[in-house]
Amino acid sequence: MFAKLVSTIESISPTTITLQVFLLLAAIACSTRFISGRNYKSDLSPNGTSWDGRKVATLPYWFPYFGHLLPLTINLDRFLQKCCQRSPPGIFSLKIFGSKYHMIFTPSLTRSLFEGHSTAISSDSVRWFLLVNVFGANKRHKQEHLRAHGDAHACLLDQLLSNPSEMLRATVHGIREHGPNLVSFSDSIVDQNPWERAAAPIIHTDIITGDASSVEISLFALIRTFVANVALPSLVGREFLENYPEILEDIQDLGDGFKYFVLGLPRWLPIPSLTKAHIARRKLLGAISSLHGALDQLAAGNEANQPWRDLDDVSAMLKGRHAIWNAYGTPRDVRDPSDLSLLWAMGTKTTNLIFWILVQVYSNPELIQKLRDEVHPFAKASQPSQVFGLPEPARLEINDAGLVQSCPLLKACLYECLRLHSKPVSMGTVQKDLSILESPEDSRSVNGERPQSFVLEAGDSAASLSDAHQHDPHYYESPNSFQPGRFLSSSESVQGQRTLVRGTLQPWGSGEFACPGRVFAEQQVMAFVAAILVLWDMEPVDSRGWIVPTQRTSAIVSLPSADIRARLRPRDLSKTK
Numbered sequence: 001m002f003a004k005l006v007s008t009i010e011s012i013s014p015t016t017i018t019l020q021v022f023l024l025l026a027a028i029a030c031s032t033r034f035i036s037g038r039n040y041k042s043d044l045s046p047n048g049t050s051w052d053g054r055k056v057a058t059l060p061y062w063f064p065y066f067g068h069l070l071p072l073t074i075n076l077d078r079f080l081q082k083c084c085q086r087s088p089p090g091i092f093s094l095k096i097f098g099s100k101y102h103m104i105f106t107p108s109l110t111r112s113l114f115e116g117h118s119t120a121i122s123s124d125s126v127r128w129f130l131l132v133n134v135f136g137a138n139k140r141h142k143q144e145h146l147r148a149h150g151d152a153h154a155c156l157l158d159q160l161l162s163n164p165s166e167m168l169r170a171t172v173h174g175i176r177e178h179g180p181n182l183v184s185f186s187d188s189i190v191d192q193n194p195w196e197r198a199a200a201p202i203i204h205t206d207i208i209t210g211d212a213s214s215v216e217i218s219l220f221a222l223i224r225t226f227v228a229n230v231a232l233p234s235l236v237g238r239e240f241l242e243n244y245p246e247i248l249e250d251i252q253d254l255g256d257g258f259k260y261f262v263l264g265l266p267r268w269l270p271i272p273s274l275t276k277a278h279i280a281r282r283k284l285l286g287a288i289s290s291l292h293g294a295l296d297q298l299a300a301g302n303e304a305n306q307p308w309r310d311l312d313d314v315s316a317m318l319k320g321r322h323a324i325w326n327a328y329g330t331p332r333d334v335r336d337p338s339d340l341s342l343l344w345a346m347g348t349k350t351t352n353l354i355f356w357i358l359v360q361v362y363s364n365p366e367l368i369q370k371l372r373d374e375v376h377p378f379a380k381a382s383q384p385s386q387v388f389g390l391p392e393p394a395r396l397e398i399n400d401a402g403l404v405q406s407c408p409l410l411k412a413c414l415y416e417c418l419r420l421h422s423k424p425v426s427m428g429t430v431q432k433d434l435s436i437l438e439s440p441e442d443s444r445s446v447n448g449e450r451p452q453s454f455v456l457e458a459g460d461s462a463a464s465l466s467d468a469h470q471h472d473p474h475y476y477e478s479p480n481s482f483q484p485g486r487f488l489s490s491s492e493s494v495q496g497q498r499t500l501v502r503g504t505l506q507p508w509g510s511g512e513f514a515c516p517g518r519v520f521a522e523q524q525v526m527a528f529v530a531a532i533l534v535l536w537d538m539e540p541v542d543s544r545g546w547i548v549p550t551q552r553t554s555a556i557v558s559l560p561s562a563d564i565r566a567r568l569r570p571r572d573l574s575k576t577k
């Protein structure tokens, strides 16, 4: 009997085995697709005659257990976009590794979940997942992280949501000091500012006078490096950037590997941006660890160790969290990644956003004039008279509170750029069965039927895909064009101004988990943009005029897919009001 079995197996050629395995897999895939497709159709039809308490339909998939993993890995953005187009109810589910992920892209369903059920949804596991997978925390120390997290997060909120925060004051001080030196007109690398060196400057001279008249630069490189150089010291102190001059490249490399970290791809895969992201993360964590070591020395009453000398300008937020972690005995491999997540947030999201606003605004001469008129009372540039025949740099005054309170058009440009160029995501795990409800407005806009409610079960995960809503023509007319006016009220307020109306846009995420840096981010973006507007004229080098670059996805705020060259010249301040 045994001999017969062996001879039968031996008689099967490897080609036959491969074919049989292939046929078996194809049969499994086809039947999985058939069954999941049938379930999808039945879940899409109303629950009996009722639109209430519906199950969320899971999109059909081919492979059991892995579910939608493959198309998500191949092209995450494109796949999610197609899923949204296929899902009339504004919500759909995906299966990954046997778990259910509800994806919501209708504003009222998002609000109903993240604001209406904030106690029934937890972001702890998502937050921990990102801290481990993206920022390199040690997964064995989850309990230690959870013990200190409440206090460390409260310290962060306390500092970032206070108005004006210490970090905003430091940033505005930096903008005042360095804004007039965005480009220095110096052709010696030694005399150029770090942000100019990153932007490959070429100085153009006036044919008649022979004087330097404008500087040609790579705009994204200039703005990113300038903003980061001015803003990051408000968090980690100036010495951090002096001791680690390559920090911006490392933050950028970490950002480029973000999606691979999220997907949990192993380090050895031959993907160049994944390898670079690992190296960058190790260097960044090393730099933060060194700073924490110096803070430990100070806390123990000693001198800070080399290379640190003066840590007075390190933010109260960073020092406060450091003290909290010391009190809890939180291990280094949890606290360093936590601070890295902050450094990354500050070194990418606002820098990218400021670039997009400047490109959109400078490409519209009428808009730029309106903005300059609006910000004039709160961002004033003046030219001091020459001393001993030497030209003095322009002087800048900024009233950040005035900008935020009284410049609705500038704020509308900020929100319109967030709508066009950001992909905010809120995620959480459902803790107990719950039901989320669509608003009548959304049901009219999205599916033209009566409002529906959906049931989510404990243990499922849920995420809001605001990007789909941000480009939905049901909510935003001509959704791909830049129209800041859509965020302004149609009538004027008592003070004779139109006011900002954010409507259903939620660029900072939703509910309790929304971005804790939102107040600070909005204030600093407005201060940077206003300062550049009042100090600098800008024109594109491309003879076709300003061309807003296409975007490539980065976590939250997109990157331009290619940089653009622009010419900067200081504004003639004698002619401005």
Ligand code: HEM
Pocket (backbone or CB within 6 Å): 127, 160, 341, 342, 345, 346, 349, 350, 353, 418, 422, 424, 425, 426, 427, 507, 508, 509, 510, 513, 514, 515, 516, 517, 518, 520, 521, 556, 557
């Ligand atoms: C244009 C600028 C920014 C945008 C569009 C933005 C947007 C977001 C979004 C959508 C989230 C996820 C919220 C959620 O889960 O619902 C988030 C989280 C976060 N953001 Fe921002 N953010 C910006 C700037 C900043 C800045 C400047 C900081 C720090 C100073 C910051 C710190 C954080 C932190 C720490 C979290 C995680 C919150 C948590 O773990 O609960 N963000 N941000």
